[in-house]
Amino acid sequence: MQGWARELGFSQIGVAGVDLSSAEPGLMQWLAQGFHGDMQYMQAHGLKRARPAELVPGTVSVITARMDYLPQATLGRALEEEDRTGAGPERGGWQAVEFARLERPGEGIVSVYARGRDYHKVLRARLQKLADRIAAAVGPFGHRVFTDSAPVLEAELARRSGQGWRGKHTLVLNREAGSMFFLGEIYVDLPLAPSGLVTAHCGSCQACIDVCPTQAIVAPQRVDARRCISYLTIEHAGAIPEALRPLVGNRVYGCDDCQLACPWNKFAQASTVPDFDERPALSGRPLAEWFAWDEDTFLRRTEGGPIRRIGHERWLRNVAVALGNALRATGDPALRAALAARAGxxxxxxxxxxxxxxxxxxxxxxGSIE
Structure with a gap:
């Protein structure tokens, strides 16, 4: 099965059981504290997330899969920078290159995972092909494929199936790949032997907690989504709280800081799937350019990608915040003009x-004089 998975672009597959009862108290406490923000579907589905056999009756095992998504160009830029500076090969160099974007306030930043095709579509189709191969080998079986598309405790299932351990930022970490990968699942009615667990290797490191711009990681493995820039720029539909707007910086869709700071991501692997290649229109572009997009341009540039789901209005909301932060940082009159063009x-x-x-x-x- 591992061979079939690799042929389909997956880096690893594993198997987890369906008894997630030990994860239920933490899930309920997180919801009770309101850390899910406006994501009402989290509350609505409740414990069904931790009970695979209730979500899909007959489920007795869960096959999990991960797929690397770091774009080839992202790793390539780091290697070019190393060649230019003579610093020598450094696999973690891509993190420094991405961090450097924050020092160019007039440039917009889209989270690394969102620069290519929508991963939901890519993984779902390939997981179904994997299920079809299994069926061809063992005969018809009951199954259902998921990719962040239903009440599924993805990270917990990934941990229990040996994909890695839960980092302090709540993401799954793998010693050979960091956290730069997508997760997907196949709920099956086949009794499969669970994979072995992986030992956690965060130790005393809390780089992800320290680097978070809004201090959204309130404790190890505990994120208050209401403060998270990824939540604010993607899931949140209303106004971004004024106190948090300056902290958003030039991030327009998502935030990678906790992953960029993680030492394990020096081992992140470049994706072998062309779908995740970054689109030039979504990487290294001026904020003013993005703010000038009308709705048709927005839809065209984001077609088939995850950004399209937030819609043109929220895209402009996010870019406006980033432009305000860039204006404060640079005083560039061109940024003021770009903003003024949409004042009405x-x-x-x-x-x-x-x-x-x-x-x-x-x-x-x-040192300026008043």
Whole structure:
């Protein structure tokens, strides 16, 4: 089965049992604290996430799969930088290259995973092909494929199936691949032997906690989504809280900081799946360019990708915040002009964020005289 999985682009597969009862108290406490924010579906599904046999009756095992997504170009830029500086080969160099984007406030940042095709579509289709191969070998069997598409405790199932351990940022970490991979599952009615567990290797490191711009990681393995930039720019539909807007920086869709700071991600593997190659329009582009996109352009540039699901209005909301932060950092009149062009936008949500952005005062240079 591992061979079939690799032929389909998966890095590893494993098997977990369906008794997740020990994970239920933590899930209920997280929900009770309101850390899920506006993600009401998390509350609605409740404990069904921890009970695979209730979600899909007849399920007795879960096959889990992971697929690396780091774009070839992302790793390639790091190697080019190493050649230019003569620093020598350093597999973790891609993290420094990505961190450097934060130092260019006029450049927009889209999370690494979202620069290519929507992973839901890619993984779901390939998981189904894997299920078809299994069926051809053992005969018809009951199954259902998931990729972040239903109430499934993906990270917990991945941990229990030997894909890795839960990092302090809650993501699954693998010694050979860091955390730069997608997860998917096949719920099956076949009694399969569970994979062995992997020992945790975070130790005393808390780089992910320390680096979080909004301190959303409130404790090891505990994230308050309401403060998380990924949640705010993707899942949250309303206004971004004003106190958090300056902390968003130039991140427009998602945030990778906790992964960039993780030492294990120096081992992240470049994807072998062309679908995850980054689109030029979504990497290294000026914020003003993105803010000028009309809805048709937005839909065209994001076709088949995960960004499209937030819609044009939220895209503009996010870019407006980033432009306001860039204006404060640089005082560039071109940024002010870009914002002013949408001061009368039809959307009240966009207008509110544009007004906030235009009100940002440029930082005074160090040592300047009043």
């Amino acid at each position: 936008d039809p959307s009240a949500l966009v207008r509110e964020h544009v007004a906030w952005a235009l009100a940002q005062e440029p930082l005074r240079a160090a």
